[in-house]
Amino acid sequence: MEFGVSHDRADEDLVAKARWFQSLTQEERIELFCEFTEMIFENNPGIAERPKPDDPAPSARVRILSLPRS
Numbered sequence: 001m002e003f004g005v006s007h008d009r010a011d012e013d014l015v016a017k018a019r020w021f022q023s024l025t026q027e028e029r030i031e032l033f034c035e036f037t038e039m040i041f042e043n044n045p046g047i048a049e050r051p052k053p054d055d056p057a058p059s060a061r062v063r064i065l066s067l068p069r070s
Contacts, residue, residue: 010016024032040047 011020021029
């Protein structure tokens, strides 16, 4: 995996980043994922033990519509 410095604004585009990521081999993608994971745990060791936010209320997820009866 080769990293370089670019000063082109087009390289900061989300599409350009996706194209770069797709150019990596599967092994390079896994290696990058592991490096990101290690960095996250180094900076915030307790992140895995954080409580998960509660699910939204059922009415926020599903809305039931019915036709008015005539």
